[in-house]
Amino acid sequence: MPGECRTPPLQLGHRLWRMTAGRAGGWGILAQLLLLLVVVWLGYEITSNAQANLKAQRIAAGLGFLNNTAGFGVSQSLIAYDESDTYLRVFAVGLLNTLLVSFIGCVLATIIGFMVGLGRLSPNWLVARLAGGYVELIRNLPLLFQILFWYLAVLGTLPGARGSISVFGVAFLNNRGVVVPRPVPLDGFAPFVVAIGLALAVTVAMKILARRRLYQTGKPLRVWPWALGLLVGLPAASAVLGGAPFSFEQPELRGFNFVGGTRLVPELIALVLALSTYTAAFIAEIVRAGIQAVPKGQIEAASALGLRRGAALRLIVVPQSLRVILPPLTNQYLNLTKNSSLAVAIGYPDLVSVFAGTTLSQTGQAIEIIAITMGVYLLISLATSAGMNLYNYYLFRNRSA
Amino acid sequence: MKIRIAGTFALAFLVTMPSAFAQTLKAVKDRGSLSCGVSQGLPGFSSPDDKGVWTGLDVDVCRAIAAAVLDDPMKVKFVPLSAKDRFTALQSGELDVLSRNTTWTLSRDTSLGLNFTGVSYYDGQGFLVRRSLKVNSARDLGGASICVQTGTTNEQNVADYFKANNLKYEVIAFSTADETLKTYEAGRCDVFTSDVSQLYAQRLKLAAPNDHIVLPDVISKEPLGPVVRHGDDQWFDIVKWTLYAMINAEELGVTKANVDSMLKSPAPEIKRLLGVEGNLGEQLGLTKDWVVRIIRHVGNYGESFERNVGSGSPLAIDRGLNRLWNKGGIQYGPPIR
Numbered sequence: 058m059p060g061e062c063r064t065p066p067l068q069l070g071h072r073l074w075r076m077t078a079g080r081a082g083g084w085g086i087l088a089q090l091l092l093l094l095v096v097v098w099l100g101y102e103i104t105s106n107a108q109a110n111l112k113a114q115r116i117a118a119g120l121g122f123l124n125n126t127a128g129f130g131v132s133q134s135l136i137a138y139d140e141s142d143t144y145l146r147v148f149a150v151g152l153l154n155t156l157l158v159s160f161i162g163c164v165l166a167t168i169i170g171f172m173v174g175l176g177r178l179s180p181n182w183l184v185a186r187l188a189g190g191y192v193e194l195i196r197n198l199p200l201l202f203q204i205l206f207w208y209l210a211v212l213g214t215l216p217g218a219r220g221s222i223s224v225f226g227v228a229f230l231n232n233r234g235v236v237v238p239r240p241v242p243l244d245g246f247a248p249f250v251v252a253i254g255l256a257l258a259v260t261v262a263m264k265i266l267a268r269r270r271l272y273q274t275g276k277p278l279r280v281w282p283w284a285l286g287l288l289v290g291l292p293a294a295s296a297v298l299g300g301a302p303f304s305f306e307q308p309e310l311r312g313f314n315f316v317g318g319t320r321l322v323p324e325l326i327a328l329v330l331a332l333s334t335y336t337a338a339f340i341a342e343i344v345r346a347g348i349q350a351v352p353k354g355q356i357e358a359a360s361a362l363g364l365r366r367g368a369a370l371r372l373i374v375v376p377q378s379l380r381v382i383l384p385p386l387t388n389q390y391l392n393l394t395k396n397s398s399l400a401v402a403i404g405y406p407d408l409v410s411v412f413a414g415t416t417l418s419q420t421g422q423a424i425e426i427i428a429i430t431m432g433v434y435l436l437i438s439l440a441t442s443a444g445m446n447l448y449n450y451y452l453f454r455n456r457s458a
Numbered sequence: 459m460k461i462r463i464a465g466t467f468a469l470a471f472l473v474t475m476p477s478a479f480a481q482t483l484k485a486v487k488d489r490g491s492l493s494c495g496v497s498q499g500l501p502g503f504s505s506p507d508d509k510g511v512w513t514g515l516d517v518d519v520c521r522a523i524a525a526a527v528l529d530d531p532m533k534v535k536f537v538p539l540s541a542k543d544r545f546t547a548l549q550s551g552e553l554d555v556l557s558r559n560t561t562w563t564l565s566r567d568t569s570l571g572l573n574f575t576g577v578s579y580y581d582g583q584g585f586l587v588r589r590s591l592k593v594n595s596a597r598d599l600g601g602a603s604i605c606v607q608t609g610t611t612n613e614q615n616v617a618d619y620f621k622a623n624n625l626k627y628e629v630i631a632f633s634t635a636d637e638t639l640k641t642y643e644a645g646r647c648d649v650f651t652s653d654v655s656q657l658y659a660q661r662l663k664l665a666a667p668n669d670h671i672v673l674p675d676v677i678s679k680e681p682l683g684p685v686v687r688h689g690d691d692q693w694f695d696i697v698k699w700t701l702y703a704m705i706n707a708e709e710l711g712v713t714k715a716n717v718d719s720m721l722k723s724p725a726p727e728i729k730r731l732l733g734v735e736g737n738l739g740e741q742l743g744l745t746k747d748w749v750v751r752i753i754r755h756v757g758n759y760g761e762s763f764e765r766n767v768g769s770g771s772p773l774a775i776d777r778g779l780n781r782l783w784n785k786g787g788i789q790y791g792p793p794i795r
């Protein structure tokens with residue numbers, strides 16, 4: 058077919074004219090210019106007003122405050138932080154915490170959402186009703202209420218540190234969160250990581266080869282027993298030959314709480330649970346709509362070919378429905394990220410809490426801080442959209458519109 | 459969400475309003491009411507009673523200003539604010555005065571663009587813990603989880619104290635007092651920290667107040683007082699001297715009950731205070747009888763203290779540092795002359 062295609066001329070000048078002048082011709086350009094002037098003037102008014110007001114009241118301005126000492130503590134941080142660090146570091150701590158809940162939240166919401174969405178379409182009456190009930194219940198209750206519910210009514214009622222629920226004496230569950238042993242890398246750690254990497258690489262290669270063979274000869278090749286063997290065998294061999302990869306630091310009750318080990322704070326757990334279950338209800342509906350948008354004939358054709366329901370879903374239906382699912386799914390990811398700012402209600406130190414909250418009230422530099430915070434959310438959202446668009450493009454690049 | 463909208467809204471003020479902050483007195487008179495920022499409900503300092511009428515020591519300061527300016531203590535619009543939103547609300551011009559158990563610090567007085575007008579309550583920060591923990595001193599709090607409200611000096615003092623004493627801690631910060639207290643009560647935190655007066659006030663809200671004790675340690679100085687914006691010296695003076703008028707009235711024995719008979723007093727200090735002699739009120743931009751209005755409607759400092767937080771209230775806080783300077787405390791009103 059390529060021979061028949063001819064790229065149309067670019068017609069750049071013409072397109073530019075159409076874009077700016079529209080149907081109104083020259084007047085259109087004038088109108089656009091006027092609008093531009095109004096926007097520029099508004100921007101100028103706002104900045105000069107703000108500057109004059111700040112100056113008249115002698116309120117500090119500029120970004121210099123970012124280098125000042127913050128002087129307050131933060132309960133959870135992915136990077137080293139202490140109260141003598143700067144506001145800039147507080148910003149980084151808050152941003153990472155926001156990204157952390159958003160990321161875990163999106164992954165969990167997608168998994169739950171797909172399960173519930175598929176569940177709603179299940180021929181099993183009970184499963185379908187349960188999934189339907191989930192969607193109706195969760196999406197009709199305010200999110201803030203759900204966050205507080207998980208935080209105060211579920212996690213808040215766990216016993217105190219001294220009465221912790223012990224999971225085989227290894228992990229502990231109490232109203233301060235979940236404490237698990239922390240892996241401490243030993244000498245054997247590096248070879249262990251290499252072994253896992255190697256196993257993964259070989260598995261992927263086998264998968265590709267198997268698929269190629271399937272397409273060429275029509276014969277399926279079972280990869281998973283080999284893959285499983287590799288993924289377990291190689292790291293195990295490394296542990297035996299190169300020494301134990303890590304030891305575990307066991308948490309231990311001392312004073313008010315457990316010392317040692319790794320702790321997931323209840324604020325994080327409650328926020329992730331609330332955000333992911335809430336968003337999952339919407340994703341479930343999107344998934345259902347996407348699947349129902351695939352013509353029935355496709356499913357019938359699949360079963361005529363002898364595919365089971367699972368395989369038909371996986372190979373025929375879901376790939377086609379992704380086209381319908383992806384754009385609104387992106388919206389849900391964006392919503393989840395923005396909703397994560399409700400963290401302040403339960404004291405999770407996200408960007409809004411530590412930066413647009415504490416930092417703002419300590420420095421009083423509302424304009425700078427709100428502008429930075431808005432800019433960051435905008436950037437996160439744009440990056441998420443861009444990523445999803447790229448995925449969308451990658452999925453459908455071979456198909457014409 | 460609400461929080462973010464409030465912040466952005468206040469910001470819009472700052473960005474769009476032309477500089478018209480300089481004439482607060484005129485604005486208050488034209489509007490016919492005073493806009494006063496208070497807490498979201500702190501018994502004794504600022505909280506609405508069962509009929510929705512705001513009462514408290516901080517509230518009385520606003521009522522006194524309204525009395526002095528408008529001759530009516532009820533002409534006040536109270537704006538409840540969380541600790542972290544209070545300064546933005548004042549900066550943006552939404553408030554005429556902020557009277558919300560706010561600690562006077564250098565950075566707030568300068569780079570936040572604010573002026574502290576005086577001290578209406580000398581406080582200090584303390585710790586509330588469960589009796590069952592059997593902790594006797596703040597030094598025993600190493601490793602504890604601490605609930606605190608964001609945007610307060612308390613959040614910073616905790617960090618200072620634990621660092622200075624080389625103790626580990628975990629701080630969980632909430633944007634409103636209610637969330638902070640609820641989480642403490644649920645057991646997520648071992649300690650609830652705040653200004654001591656507020657610990658007593660908040661303790662009353664717990665299901666079993668007697669299961670909780672305030673530790674004897676006081677780890678900071680928290681001089682609380684009314685705040686105004688930079689840039690309006692006349693208004694700064696009015697708020698400042700309203701408070702001092704209440705303190706001086708107590709010193710001179712002028713009370714709500716006797717203010718009318720005091721008008722006939724021969725003592726020169728009382729004559730000046732009540733505007734029988736001289737034009738001190740007019741120098742402030744008010745009327746001669748400004749103090750008479752304040753005392754008649756609100757009472758003197760001691761009366762307000764006892765009624766709201768002292769022996770006449772459920773809090774029953776000892777006057778301590780807040781006694782007058784000649785009674786063993788440090789409350790001291792500069793001379794009205």
Ligand SMILES: N[C@@H](CCC(=O)N[C@@H](CS)C(=O)NCC(=O)O)C(=O)O
Binds near residue numbers: 609
């Ligand atoms: N004095 C301190 C603390 C003031 C403060 O906000 N304390 C909290 C402690 S609970 C409070 O009063 N909250 C009442 C409210 O938010 O309504 C400051 O100025 O930063």
